[in-house]
Amino acid sequence: MAATDKSQAHFDIVVVGAGFSGMYMVHRARASGLRVKCFEAGAGVGGTWYWNRYPGARVDIESLEYSYSFSDTLQKEWEWTERYAAQPELLRYANHVADRFDLREDIAFETKVQSAIFNDEALRWVVRTDRGGEVTAQFCIFATGLISAPLDPDFPGLEQYRGEQYRTARWPHEEPQFCGKRVGIIGTGSSGIQVIPKVAEIASHLTVFQRTPAYTVPLRNGPPDPQKLVKVKAEYEGLRKLEFNSFAGFVMVHSNPEPPPTKSALEVSEEERQAEYENRWASGGLCLYYTYSDVLMSDAANQTLSDFVRAKMKARVKDPEIAEKLTPYEYPILTKRLSAETDYCETFNRDNVRLVDVRSTPIETFTETGIRVDGELIELDAVIFATGFDVMTGAMDRIDIRGRKGLTLKQRWSSGHTSYLGMMTHGFPNMIWMNGPGSQFFNPILQAEFQGDWIDKVIKSLKERGKTCFEATEESEDAWIRLNDDIANMTLFPKSKNYYMGDNIPGKARRILFYFGGFPSYRSACETAARDLDSFNLSGELKTVTA
Template identity: 50%
Template sequence: MLTIAKEEQRYDMVIVGAGVAGLYMLYRAMKAGLTARLFDAAGGIGGTWYWNRYPGARVDIESFEYSYSFSDELQQEWQWSERYASQPELLRYLDHVAQRFALHEHIQLDTRIDSVVFDEARAEWTVETQTGETFQACFCVMATGCLSAPKVPDIPGYGRFAGESHFTSRWPHEAIEFAGKRVGVIGTGSSAIQLVPVVAQSASHLTVFQRTPNYSIPLRNRPMDAAYEKHMKANYAALRDMEWRSFGGFVCVGGEPRQPLQCSALSVSTDERRREYEARWEAGGLCYYTSYSDLLTNDEANATLSEFVRAKIREKINDPAIADKLVPRDHPILAKRLCADSGYFETFNRDNVSLVDLREGPIEAMTERGIVVGGVEIELDMIVFATGFDAVTGALLNIDVRGRHGQSLRTAWHEGPQTYLGLMSADFPNLFNIAGPGSTASLSSAIPCDEHQVDLVAKLVERARRARRPVVEPTHAAQAAWTTRILAIAEGSLIHRGNSWYVGANVPGKPRVVLLDLEGFDSYMAFCDGVLARDYEGFVFGEVEAPKVGIEKLVAV
């Protein structure tokens, strides 16, 4: 019997994840003449914007800033309809990008990746899908996203509820009706803060189950003004330059680009500081991140903003007792991700909205009819889980990634992630993780962060292809120095004062370590520029066996 050998599916590069980072990585690979294939488990492109389609979902950074900068033609031709784009508009934008640059034919959807294994003899990765299909590639780029692995609720009786259940992080494509229903929302993070005002408009009753109150700033979204659009497009080059020299990669304050403040909150008078805070409150959005330079490092400076925002929140709520529950007091502002809302706090003034403060007593159980708190069963028709993500590392570690000698990435990171530049890990050659642990992901604007890291990958791949064998990886010494740097910067900040996903505190059993580079996007880029200028310091090229060389005093904090 004649056996026909199956044709090997081999590429120069395999990319996992069809979100912002994955699409740009595919574009860069194609521009470099590489053969590439991009995979995503979803039925469409968009990454987090494909899955997070709950009512009210929108970006919290201005549309003009939350967009690609690599093509001026793209910047000029796309027209945003709102100051802060909604989820449907963001999906349309990303689909336009994929069509404009002919990316679709290189994308394979509805394909979940189960394992990624390095073959040392061939110096390539074998990528296996959930259905058993395999692909080989020299380079593997994990663009799986830092907020893409939903956190499974740790609630007794989870799964028993007989009514409708939905996750904000995996919202159905078909329309969900709230009218006439008793709806419960578990969680008060960014997704819930966007969803709650929408649900309250039509639900017969809405019950919000709050574990932790959060700081939130008015978004102040509005339709795009034609004159404003013309002004921004005429000055895109200056805007991008300011973004790439800023702490968070975004600089607009009330629609106008503005250089971040470079002074302490304590270096100005009380009146001047108050005027600055008032102006930014009226501007809306996340512009406090570009305010005084020591808000995340100085407790006294931070307290000036924390108290200001607490007072503003109280002004929105009619019932002082409800205000006491909604005003955050257990962590400094910015120690957890700041939220932006469209009428969230005002929603609790409605007669059809109730707040259950789980600090007074946790959820005891879920039943077929609802949720039990304090011995009382709250009957519901629908439960929405806005319970967040296993952030930064979750999506990557859900895949069986194995490097040299079959070493598992889960094992290598069992006490916390170890990376160099938040991009690569020792003993995992040619494997790149975009917006991964040790980068500025989620602390900075996603698209500038992703573009910068993808550009780094492109440079490393180009350099590796000039070596004896196209292999690149960081040394253990470089990785250790970078990880030490990340932790040292975090110790000088207020980040550990908030039990957030920034430090893995929201997932039981996850190592409690800071996951981000807190020094800022501008500092991160400057450091990376120095690495490249010193002939890719900390990286080894062309090795087959594990690199033996190291570097000393690579990072000085």
């Protein structure tokens, strides 16, 4: 269906983005008999896993958890080949879901939404795309992703550089050839940490430019244990229940579901605590997030985990000077994203790898042939930029979104993002985002399912009340933001410069971007709001058709 076909240009729901959130929203809307249209800038489904296809790209939550739960048949029929699936397998999974549930029929690919403008009189959203199409919808759902708006490299002299340039967030479909080349990588966040070991194996020489060292833990990837796989699939309902009642939606240790922690790191003996950290280190992945209940709340508790991981990192690097440069000291562990990796620290034991600490020796400028640092020209044939994302708000900021009376979303967020339930903001009726600012810090696929179901429930409640529009009241939104801020101030996140607080974007107002109250608390708030609708302004009279 062409977007310019006026006879088909009016929908109940428009969804922006065909990643895991957008695909589920399309599926949920169709199941409720709603007319839905999804626009996707890429040529295929998958979102993050369509765009981020650099060497080493993979999920850091176990595959059995980082997957849809809405279809038991889907859960049991899909066979994961690794504990932590790589990008190609995740993309195959996304395509399998799209085909199995016939989702492509309602998705327009290679179509970028340029604007979404609310019509105050019609109480509908007018959505325009870069293909010249225009559609209207009662509801506009932004499923544009948590980490989907890459930052453009901004370095002096970059326009002079004549070598090859690549960005991890927009990796070419045709794999670059680094064999025999001198390669530089700028950035040691999660993407950089994944790609660095892979490039080091191929390039004749690799120079890593590091600004802030990261806490890293081994992923310990490999094929799933066949016995554990059979057990999980037989008891998937129990696993999902445990996830949805946990803090962040991933609960496995050694590929076995574990209940949420209840003890403080400080109430157990040093021997018991050390044994638990060793157990989690041996398991691999992100299970250190849920070792003890207070590692993100207490400086003293956090220090025990920070010290443990620092010692482990140093033991993996042969040169003490390099080990020291790779070790983070100035912020508490977990307040920046923990990076689960394979052979990252060991990569710096290779003769063809050099670490440049740009805090002590900043990048002065790019030249035609490389990068000058502290007066030294480092000749490079190719440079890879792993320079991060404008998290949560960035993807929507880049679309011209206007609510009531022409108010732009950028204006609304000029003094800091605001939201109600991490899904909407006052002044923008019937506009909802998924996995966006103010949402719970949670397994993104499971959260997409929960939020998609919530949206469907609210739409049905509106219809029952004979209304067409709902909009968060300013009072409910202010209360939600105060709650978010209060919870954040109880944690260690404000003590670190991190993307959770928006610190990686110059000029971005500092405010916590996630709800950190835990999923049970988040679910309760959402369910209460959907049940009584008291926290919304309702408007628009539903027209009934008579024979």
